Amino acid sequence: MSRFVLFGRSPAGESPTRPLYDTPDWIQAQPARIERALERALAQPSGGWAVLDASSRVGAPRAMEVAGRALVVWRAPDGPRAAPEACPHMGASLCDGHVDDDGRVVCPWHGLALGDRPRGDWAPLPTHDDGVLTWVRLPELLAPGEAPTDAPILCERPAAFLHGVIRQEARCAPRDILANRLDPWHGVHFHPHSFLRLAVVDEGPDHITVRVVYKVLGPLAMEVDARFHCPDPRTIAMTIVAGDGLGSVVETHATPLGPGRTAVIEATLATSDRLGFPWVQRAQRLLRPLIEQRAARLWVEDCAYAERTYALREAGRLPVLRGAEAPQPPPSPAMKPRGGIE
Ligand code: FES
Numbered sequence: 499m500s501r502f503v504l505f506g507r508s509p510a511g512e513s514p515t516r517p518l519y520d521t522p523d524w525i526q527a528q529p530a531r532i533e534r535a536l537e538r539a540l541a542q543p544s545g546g547w548a549v550l551d552a553s554s555r556v557g558a559p560r561a562m563e564v565a566g567r568a569l570v571v572w573r574a575p576d577g578p579r580a581a582p583e584a585c586p587h588m589g590a591s592l593c594d595g596h597v598d599d600d601g602r603v604v605c606p607w608h609g610l611a612l613g614d615r616p617r618g619d620w621a622p623l624p625t626h627d628d629g630v631l632t633w634v635r636l637p638e639l640l641a642p643g644e645a646p647t648d649a650p651i652l653c654e655r656p657a658a659f660l661h662g663v664i665r666q667e668a669r670c671a672p673r674d675i676l677a678n679r680l681d682p683w684h685g686v687h688f689h690p691h692s693f694l695r696l697a698v699v700d701e702g703p704d705h706i707t708v709r710v711v712y713k714v715l716g717p718l719a720m721e722v723d724a725r726f727h728c729p730d731p732r733t734i735a736m737t738i739v740a741g742d743g744l745g746s747v748v749e750t751h752a753t754p755l756g757p758g759r760t761a762v763i764e765a766t767l768a769t770s771d772r773l774g775f776p777w778v779q780r781a782q783r784l785l786r787p788l789i790e791q792r793a794a795r796l797w798v799e800d801c802a803y804a805e806r807t808y809a810l811r812e813a814g815r816l817p818v819l820r821g822a823e824a825p826q827p828p829p830s831p832a833m834k835p836r837g838g839i840e
């Protein structure tokens with residue numbers, strides 16, 4: 499195997515952190531352990547919110563589907579709007595309409611202008627623009643007995659960042675997207691083009707922290723500590739908690755489209771306390787495609803993973819080892835010293 503060279507700050511600091519476990523990844527990746535974390539995530543409130551797409555992609559009227567509802571989404575001068583896609587007059591698709599100077603969508607058939615006031619059964623839905631992503635609130639997204647909230651539950655983001663957002667659709671349920679990310683142990687095996695080494699260094703009921711070495715360019719690789727947690731039942735966030743890029747966040751949102759169909763919307767918000775970062779931010783337009791290409795490549799593979807899990811579960815064919823608890827592995831010796839990886 500070729501040799502890679504680590505650069506950047508060590509996440510370990512002066513006293514190296516030991517990985518919690520020293521057993522093969524397939525033993526650490528216990529299905530019951532992943533499902534426990536998943537059930538805790540799914541039990542959290544969402545306030546009825548789900549992500550539609552990057553805010554920069556909300557403009558002219560556009561057809562979108564959320565929780566089986568056909569929506570039209572557009573941008574008005576005061577922010578994003580979302581509403582039923584069919585015109586309340588005779589059912590024309592408002593996605594074929596245009597936006598007037600007052601930010602109302604104008605029906606292409608007879609010119610009815612629809613804005614923030616209900617018309618018959620037609621009523622606009624609450625939306626939220628968090629500066630990177632646009633969200634919609636639907637009653638169908640609330641758990642039984644759950645109250646809607648004025649705004650979505652957002653995870654902590656860096657103050658200054660450059661970002662990219664990807665959106666992909668997968669034939670699975672939102673839970674399969676979260677479950678994929680709650681299994682960090684597949685990273686090195688399933689994405690060998692991106693990850694070189696991964697070890698769990700901290701774990702609690704609602705988070706898991708991994709020390710991961712990822713490829714940056716050519717033989718150069720970086721090592722960081724990344725913490726995964728779920729701020730709501732359709733989001734898993736990865737935050738860099740040690741090493742270069744401290745505070746950077748990758749938010750993965752799983753929005754239900756309809757039965758067995760989910761949109762994955764992933765926002766990468768990269769930050770750095772290095773002196774040159776403001777200059778890097780100015781190159782955002784050049785760097786954003788690179789951020790998005792990298793995320794999209796991983797999600798092509800991870801959607802395949804999630805789709806397979808979904809298909810097996812739907813067919814009642816999940817493997818027999820599922821649910822079998824492997825014994826809790828003992829603590830291992832300290833991690834290898836830095837300087838290169840065979
Ligand atoms: S169908 Fe929309 S105005 Fe008539």
Ligand SMILES: [Fe+2]
Nearest residue numbers: 684685689800
């Ligand atoms: Fe993955």
